[in-house]
Every structure is written in structure tokens, then in C-alpha cells.
Amino acid sequence: MQKLLPPIPAFLLFLVLFSGLADIPFFTAFAAHPSLANLYITVFMWTPGLAALATRVLYNLPSESFGWNWPETRRMPLGYLLPLAYIVPVYLATWLLIPGSLQSSTFFSNGAKAAGFPAFPHAATLGLYLPVILTFGVLMRLPNTLGEEIGWRGFLLPQLTRRFGFSLAALITGSLWALWHYPMLAAFGFFTAPNAFARMLCFTLMVIALSFVIGWLRLKTESLWPCVLMHASHNAFLQVVFDPATDRNKTTLITTEFGAGLALTVGATALILWLRRLKQPLSSSSAG
Numbered sequence: 001m002q003k004l005l006p007p008i009p010a011f012l013l014f015l016v017l018f019s020g021l022a023d024i025p026f027f028t029a030f031a032a033h034p035s036l037a038n039l040y041i042t043v044f045m046w047t048p049g050l051a052a053l054a055t056r057v058l059y060n061l062p063s064e065s066f067g068w069n070w071p072e073t074r075r076m077p078l079g080y081l082l083p084l085a086y087i088v089p090v091y092l093a094t095w096l097l098i099p100g101s102l103q104s105s106t107f108f109s110n111g112a113k114a115a116g117f118p119a120f121p122h123a124a125t126l127g128l129y130l131p132v133i134l135t136f137g138v139l140m141r142l143p144n145t146l147g148e149e150i151g152w153r154g155f156l157l158p159q160l161t162r163r164f165g166f167s168l169a170a171l172i173t174g175s176l177w178a179l180w181h182y183p184m185l186a187a188f189g190f191f192t193a194p195n196a197f198a199r200m201l202c203f204t205l206m207v208i209a210l211s212f213v214i215g216w217l218r219l220k221t222e223s224l225w226p227c228v229l230m231h232a233s234h235n236a237f238l239q240v241v242f243d244p245a246t247d248r249n250k251t252t253l254i255t256t257e258f259g260a261g262l263a264l265t266v267g268a269t270a271l272i273l274w275l276r277r278l279k280q281p282l283s284s285s286s287a288g
Helices: 007-029 034-045 047-059 073-097 104-115 121-164 166-187 196-221 225-242 260-279
Strands: none
Touching (some): 034 121, 034 166, 047 121, 073 196, 073 225, 073 260, 166 196, 196 260
């Protein structure tokens, strides 16, 4: 196989194979067993990582090229905080400009129930629920996001950057990353939901832009771990804090990963970081 395919096409072949193996059992069993959804998500999120690891073994690639080294301590918070730079403006503007879009009472009530103190919604949510979500909630998502990041930012982005420069590498990685999500989104009915085309377009643009943001972080820190943390923080902040606090019936085309809001703010963040890369090249191998 080494003589027939270079590492990048081999990775993509493994990715298609492993993703297909994850999809087929799920599609056949999900209708009868909806509880399999979380298991499917975990398996599917690990397919890029498994594809990258299979490629590494097949081609005897150096393990250090994946960015396993721990970054400088001061750089790790970037992975945790960067998502807030593009999430907070969208939701604050939405809550201020769209009457009734902030469903704070429901959020506090649900948070207090989850914390085990339903009689004290504000105290339990602010004092227990949110601190746990913002710490352990992020940590619990690290295993799944590690699976994705090994593939996208551990293997593919550095490989492409060495060949094409950072800009084209981030664009290609982001496009493949977005397309890779489509089978999973189809499984959960996103393509048949109202406004499917507009929402999928926003999602695709957001993921491509996010590829520049996480890609910048990967090359800036020369480590995979801030990317894993950023991916986990992005998911936790959106899925457990900001989206549940928002009435999505009133903000369908603005909020969530399928709204225009994040497509714009992630795009703006990507542009700012890309311009910084022009002023301060990330490394000799990442110019482009």
C-alpha cells in the first residue's frame, strides 16, 4: 500500500472505511434502539483518530509529528477561552435584540434539578451546576474530541501545511471536516428539517472557519492538546450552556452551530488570526 498511496490519500481511505463501518450498524439499529445515539457519536468521532493512527503505523510516521508534546503552560488557556470569543457575542446580541429569546427561568430550573436542589434554582445553578459543567463537563468531552483532533489537527493539518502552506491546508482540512459530519447529521434528520439548506450552509461555513481557528492554535502552540481542549470547550459551552438558555424556536437561523451568528463570528475570529499569522508567521513550514 505504501507504494500505491502516499500518507494523505491513505488516511482518507481509512477514514471512509472506518466511518462507513461506524455508520452501517447505526443506521440499521438506530430506529429500534435510539439509546445507541451516544455510542454512535463516540465511535464516529474516533474514526479520524483511528484513520490517522492506522496511517502512522503503516508508514512508520514519527509520533512527535502528531503534537503529543505538552505546550507551554500559559498557552493551554487559549484552548479553553477561544470559543468564548465567538460564542458570547452571538448569544448576547440575540438575547438583547430578540424579545423572549433568553429563557433564563427554564435554564435555572433545569440546572437546579440537575444539581439536585430544585428548590434553589439560581443558587444551585450558579453555585453548582455551571461550575461543574465548565470544568468536569469540558473534561468529560475530551476523550471524544481527542479522537477527532488526532485525525484533523494531529495528522492531516501538519501534513497538508508542509505541502501547501497553512491557508490552503486549513481550507482543505475544514472542508473535509465539514463533509465528514454529513452522514452523522443525516442520521439525526438534519437534512429533512425545516430550512435544512440554509442551516447546513451555515454549519459548513462555520466548520471551515473553525478549522482556521483551531489550526492556528495547533501551529501556534505546536501541540495537539490545546486543540483537544478547545474542541471540548466549544461543544460544552454551546450544547450545555448557551443553547439551553436560548429559545431556539425564535432564533433558528441565528444560534446553534447551524445558525448564521456563529458562521459570522467564527469567520471573523478566523480572519483576525489569519491576519496575525501574516504579521507573525507561525513557523517556517506554515507560511501560506
